[in-house]
Amino acid sequence: MNINRIITLCCFSPIVCIFAKCASPSNSAEKARDDSNTAVIETFQLTKGQLVSVIRIPGELIAYQQVDIYAKVNSFVKRLYVDVGSEVKAGQLLAAMEAPEITSQLSGAASRLKSQEAVYLASKATYDRLLETSKTPGTVSQNDLDLALAKQNSDLAQFEAAKAAYKEVDDNKNYLEIRAPFAGIITGRNVSSGAYVGPSGKGSELPIFTLQEQDKLRLVVSVPELYSSYLKKQHEVSFTVKALPHKPFTAKVNRLAGALDTRLRAQRVEMDVNNTDKQLLPGMITEVDIPLNGQDETFIVPSESILESTMGTYIIKVEHDSTKWVPIKLGRQTDDKTEIYGNLNENEQMIKLASEEIRDQSPVAGTLNISQ
Known part of the structure; x- marks a missing residue:
């Protein structure tokens, strides 16, 4: 009895296996068909707009004027x-300060000045007398008159030199x-x-001393090349410092370098900060929020629609029921939006969620157009 039961089971087992194998491919194919029918690619319509974003970069507060005094x-x-x-x-x-040698030099210069002044006054008086006498014909020769004038001019030059020497020593004394x-x-x-x-x-x-002007400070920021065109004079920025993390400060752009630093590839930008209340100190590190307001409208897309591959950066367009990888360049970015530049036109259909699994020139069964 047991033997017959075993034989019966062995005979039925291959039959069960055959039915199982026959049923499996059929169910898989049916499931695949169902999945293909329900899979829909989400797209959006490409439009232009202005992306309003803010970048946060570090800055430094420095004294408006600073000098080391020697x-x-x-x-x-x-x-x-x-x-x-x-x-x-x-x-x-x-x-x-005190420097005894300068006092001695000043006394000597003063003595030389008085001596040269006396010599000049004497030669001038001599020339004046000769000139007055020469008005009587035959009393003074013209040669004697010329020599007296030359002597007066020479003594005057020596007197002027003595005054200059005295002033030089006197200025040095003032430096004390x-x-x-x-x-x-x-x-x-x-x-x-x-x-x-x-x-x-x-x-x-x-x-001897270091002197700083702190009633007004300079906020110095190095703006990366990518964002340098967005910042102009009189643009307002906000910033915070670690010492006062919950208090925002504002400043306006006053000076732009007009050139990029060769090491950082960034433009030096300076803002004047009023500091009459002395809340801020030179040397403080700041976190500066710079608004980036575009002047022209550009194509703005969801960041998830951008494909970063080893071959480059692309956005996937749906054209004639097939996909097309379009190479693009990126602009500014926010948390979920990105500016893009490339060979694009308005109202074109773009795939919202880009992936390398969506190959170039692949057929598209169906799309669902959604708003950005």
Whole structure:
């Protein structure tokens, strides 16, 4: 009985397998047909528009004016009148220096000036007397009169030279008083009273003071070449700093370099920032939001419709019930929109979701036109 049961099962097993094999291809083909009938390629109509976007790039705040102040002549620091953090006005006395040799030179120049002045006055008086006497015929020869005039002119030249020498030494003495070239804040002091100072490299490696104008700052930004054409004078930008992350500041473009930096391939752009409340400091790093408002209308497409392949950048067009890869160049981008440039026309049908699986010149069974 058991043997007959085993034989019966063995006989039916091949039959079951045959039916299973016969049924499988039929079901797969039917499923494939169903899938092909329901698959629809989504497209959109190509139109022009203006893409309003914002780029965020780093910038730096620097002092509107900054100068390192050195001593003009070799000397010793006699007294310092300001220190780090002192607010000074233009022309204010910052430090007094002393140089005994300059005082001696000034005394010598003053003596030479008085001596030359006396010589010149004497020769001038001589010439004037001879000139007055020569008015009586036969009293003074013309040669004596000419020699007296030449002597007067020579002494006058010596007198003028003595005045110039005195002024030179006097100017050097004036350099012993160091004054602020503009109003600002002392941000650095590198010497103390009694220190020997002089011009850079000739007595002083470091400046006596560093002076910065901080009531107005410069916001410096390097704008990449791609975006340099969007920024013009008087355009307004906003920025933030790490010290005040929740407070936005605004500034207007005042200066453009007009050339690209050869290393960064970017244009230097400067904005003036009012800082009378001293909330901002030179050296702060900023995050600058620059609006990019296009002046001309361009083709704007969903970013997902752009195909980035190893052969280049394309957008897929539906033309005569088949696909066509159109090479394009990219412009500005937002989160989901991108400017494109290429051999394109308005109202053409483009595939919304580009993929390399959609080959060039492939037939299209059906499309579903949707809005962007």
